[in-house]
Amino acid sequence: MAEVVFDKVQKAFGAMIAVEGFDLKIEDGEFVSLLGPSGCGKTTTLRMLAGLEQPTGGTIRIGERVVNGVPPARRDIAMVFQSYALYPHMTVAQNMAYPLKKRGIGEPERGERVRAAARLLELEALLERKPKQLSGGQQQRVALGRALVREPQVFLLDEPLSNLDAKLRATMRAELIELHGRIGCTMVYVTHDQLEAMTMSTRIAVMNKGALQQFATPSEIYHRPANTFVASFIGTPSMAVLEGTLTQAAGGWRIDSGAFSADLPEGHLSDDAKAGPVSFAIRPEDVSVGQGPRRAKVRLVEPTGHESIVIMDLDGLSLTARVPGDTQLKSGDTVDASIRADRIHVFDAAAGHRLNSDRLRADAMATASGGRR
């Protein structure tokens, strides 16, 4: 087990900068997800950690050792890919033993390590099967087992669940959380699926356009997005980032956007807030439908089963709300509505960084889960 540190890491492919100014300190035993949209540099970052790509700037450290220039086989890491890459002619046991055989580890120890990993992953009954006789989830477990037998300092996982169907993904998510709990190994997990990142990680590194946007617990990232990118990327349905103007009002700040205005409670914004243009965003759960002083016109109702997502115009803003799945609301209806002014996220209009003081949020956060740490 080891900590992993990226220090000002850059990766350029010719003129194309894939990763830039990347600083990250992953603590020993953490489960960290690299999360971001397609092309943001997640896989390149993981491949640099694995030694499959060389950084064009900065240093990467695993434990005490700077690994720039160290070949993959000597980094003491194990990688699990999206494609399980099992050898079809070998049994499960032979597949799992293969990395040990390549390292010259003798038979009694090989067998022992394979049996231990098989026990951990509940693969004991499948050891003599060939990969084609296994389900997708079982194949994924063998790929994990093959990584596990190497007893690496760090596990690297690149979208390992993306070939599985929704039900199996949910099962494997739970299995990976359990596995991490049992072996306590440092894990770095690449995904563009925020549900995976939110449920499994101790901390999430949100990336966009090759740069780190925020590195924090899932709860922190959801409740205190550091900038407009994280605010709009995290959350399903997502928050729209709206344009408004901040003015000083008696007792605090007021935010206006066309016909919409809201008085922000005292202490809601940090000392960085200045009168003038801002961006702001409101989570769907902070919009109430069916009661309140505002009027909203329903544009669309999207049933998802236990709840429905309502897209509506409220004082000229397009907002999204969640309502119970048995709602009778339909497009064209006019309803009473309210928003939680104490939950409005406010950002600098130009730079996009968060302007909330989060003093009011701190109490709620103290009782919320701070990720899996």
Ligand SMILES: Nc1ncnc2c1ncn2[C@@H]1O[C@H](COP(=O)(O)OP(=O)(O)OP(=O)(O)O)[C@@H](O)[C@H]1O
């Ligand atoms: N070998 C390469 N040569 C040139 N450009 C590359 C190379 N590998 C990656 N890139 C570019 O670097 C950027 C980051 O790619 P990367 O694969 O790291 O993104 P990603 O976040 O993992 O995306 P995805 O989720 O689609 O896999 C992309 O614009 C990609 O086209």
